[in-house]
Amino acid sequence: MAVRKDVAFVHDVIRSEGIARRYMIVNGFDGALTVLALCVGFLINRQTDLDLVLSAGISASVALAVSGVNSAWLSESAERKRQLMELESAMLRDLKGSRHERIRVWLVLSIALSNGITPLLLGLLILMPIGLQRWGLIHFDEPMRASVLIGLSLLFFLGALTGRISGEQWLLSGLRALLVAGITAILIFALTF
Amino acid sequence: MIDTNITRLVLDVLKPRQPGILEFAETIASLLADTSVEVAVLEIDEQTETVAVKVRGNALDYHCLEKGITDMGASVHSIDEVDVCSTSEKD
Numbered sequence: 001m002a003v004r005k006d007v008a009f010v011h012d013v014i015r016s017e018g019i020a021r022r023y024m025i026v027n028g029f030d031g032a033l034t035v036l037a038l039c040v041g042f043l044i045n046r047q048t049d050l051d052l053v054l055s056a057g058i059s060a061s062v063a064l065a066v067s068g069v070n071s072a073w074l075s076e077s078a079e080r081k082r083q084l085m086e087l088e089s090a091m092l093r094d095l096k097g098s099r100h101e102r103i104r105v106w107l108v109l110s111i112a113l114s115n116g117i118t119p120l121l122l123g124l125l126i127l128m129p130i131g132l133q134r135w136g137l138i139h140f141d142e143p144m145r146a147s148v149l150i151g152l153s154l155l156f157f158l159g160a161l162t163g164r165i166s167g168e169q170w171l172l173s174g175l176r177a178l179l180v181a182g183i184t185a186i187l188i189f190a191l192t193f
Numbered sequence: 194m195i196d197t198n199i200t201r202l203v204l205d206v207l208k209p210r211q212p213g214i215l216e217f218a219e220t221i222a223s224l225l226a227d228t229s230v231e232v233a234v235l236e237i238d239e240q241t242e243t244v245a246v247k248v249r250g251n252a253l254d255y256h257c258l259e260k261g262i263t264d265m266g267a268s269v270h271s272i273d274e275v276d277v278c279s280t281s282e283k284d
Contacts, residue, residue: 009211012213013211090239091241091266092268099212100209
């Protein structure tokens with residue numbers, strides 16, 4: 001019963017603050033853009049070794065996931081500790097053993113995991129056509145182009161999502177995200193070709 | 194032999210803004226069987242709320258209520274009203 005209430009409380013706090021959603025979008029965008037940029041870079045330089053593309057893409061996704069968990073863990077645990085101390089000062093009591101103290105670790109862990117898992121999932125989603133082709137499960141004529149297409153769709157979706165949250169036009173926000181991807185591709189082309 | 198039971202309590206409680214009063218009242222009601230709980234917000238600050246908690250029941254256990262309230266990060270400032278009834282035990 002107490003655990004169920006603690007879990008519900010963690011869920012309420014995360015939902016009311018919208019913090020996990022924010023982290024998921026920010027780090028998801030980072031992950032999707034990084035893996036998309038890798039695919040674009042390989043495509044521009046006519047790299048056709050799928051093993052190399054997969055290895056680089058998965059490594060980048062894993063690194064972003066670990067970095068996401070670590071950075072959110074460090075910043076959130078410090079922030080939550082400060083919030084608890086402020087609440088203790090407002091309540092004029094020590095909150096040790098209370099639900100607020102108990103859920104702190106769960107709260108930080110949930111936020112850190114959502115921050116880390118999103119870039120990993122989006123990265124793997126982008127790499128899916130290359131992986132499926134490599135392992136002979138589905139045949140794509142142009143697996144790299146299919147990956148780039150998935151990457152652009154995901155970026156558009158994330159952009160549209162931020163537009164919807166902020167009450168802006170989702171189409172414009174989605175196109176703005178695609179513009180960022182376009183600028184990235186131009187920079188990669190200019191620096192590597 | 195006369196036995197006494199607390200049947201109504203009015204508590205002045207300082208609580209954090211979270212949990213909200215819905216969950217706060219539900220949690221208090223879930224502590225003891227056959228109780229009714231009323232929570233009224235008296236004052237709202239940036240991080241805290243002062244609430245009046247009215248609990249009615251046949252035999253209220255104050256310490257159990259206080260423990261549940263404390264577990265939610267709140268603290269009982271005072272017991273403002275109390276109703277106690279006495280019953281003679283039938284041997």
